[in-house]
Amino acid sequence: MSRRKELSEEELKIIKKKLSDEEAFEKFFKNCYLRNLRPATIQYYKNEFHAAKKYNHKELVNFNQGDIENLILESKKHMKVTTINTRLRALRSFFNYLLKNKLIEENPMRNIKLLRDRQKAIETLDNDEIEALIKTIRKLKTFVGFRDEVILLVFIDTGIRLSELVGIEVADIRGNHIIIRKTKNLFERTVYLSDITQEQLDRYLQIRGELDTDKAFISHDNNELNPHSIQTRFTKYGKEAKISKRVSPHTFRHTMAKRMIVAGIDAFSLMALLGHSDMTITKKYVNLWGAEIEDKHKKFGALRGLKL
Known part of the structure; x- marks a missing residue:
């Protein structure tokens, strides 16, 4: 042979x-x-x-x-x-x-596509629901209650993620804006606060006082926050406020995006505020709520009232 x-x-x-x-x-x-x-x-x-x-x-x-x-x-x-x-x-x-890296000869995923899924409606909170949440939280009259009220305001005002909020340090809070360092894409960004959020945040920091930890938002025993506990608390507040929608930090993020879009913000500015790596998700938001912008334009268009 x-x-x-x-x-x-x-x-x-x-x-x-x-x-x-x-x-x-x-x-x-x-x-x-x-x-x-x-x-x-x-x-x-x-x-x-x-x-x-x-x-x-x-x-x-x-x-x-x-x-x-x-x-x-x-x-x-x-x-x-x-x-x-x-x-x-x-x-x-x-x-x-x-x-x-030529460690395998064929890629078993080459012809595999992601499964198609139905696009679910993105839930957001309306004015009545946000106010109901605030009222529910204010009934506590405790440090944790006031902290959670301020956290809610920061969430809806800025649209930051839960992990980003937990990572905020006292030094990151600078008047009417916050430097977000612990981001998903590792790029720092700046988010801005409305007057009411800034005022309540200033009050919270006074009550918080000087502590060993640099983290701005702390637990009742002065330790760093557990993200899961924040999620659990807002779910509980939502049930107490009789809100049928899911109440979570991500719902607050969606709510912020919708309110900004309806108010007329451009997609690039919203992308920067939310910390999106690309325009894909931002476009999804704009497409979802763009019709409401159209309705707003019809109602408040710059040419309304002119006799031309």
Whole structure:
């Protein structure tokens, strides 16, 4: 038998050193750290990779398109479309990295698209609901109650995220504006306060006093705030105020966006205030509530009242 001919594909696979998940993860996460991704993003990747492996006894690096398709089909039995898409995005980042660095020969995600999902209406709070929340919180007459009132005003006035609010330090508050440092995209930005928010924030800081922590918003025992506890408290306030909508920091963010759009803000300014990395989400807001701007123009148009 002659041994001079080229090795077959199967024989070449035997010779080629196989990449293990452990080796792939080490390289992938090293790249994540070098890119200075947020700890939350890195943990998200770890969680999704671990969950994906549960659907198959194979290592992730050995997944093919069929394995991804089976994962989707199994996931659809007990998971929401948004959750599945979240997992697919993580896998796409992983396999794109491996292919780009020639650690795998084929990308199993190459022909996989995100699942289509129905666009849900974005809930926002109207004037009556915001006022009902304030009244509910003011019934407490406690430090935590006043703190939560100020937090609500800051949320709706600025549209900042919960993680951004928790990261605000006393030195970041400068009169009628706040420097937001703990941002999702790592770019600092400035948000601005209306007179009433500035006044209430000044009062809150007086009551807060001088403490060991630099964080502006603190718990009842003078420690840093737990983001989950803030979410829980506003959910509770919403129920007490008999508001049927979801009451959360993200609802306040949507509410701020809508109120600014209806008032006539341009998309680029809103994008800067909200800290969006690109215009995609901002455009979505404008498209959703643009009709209300049109109604406002009809009512308050600059040419109304002129006899031309």
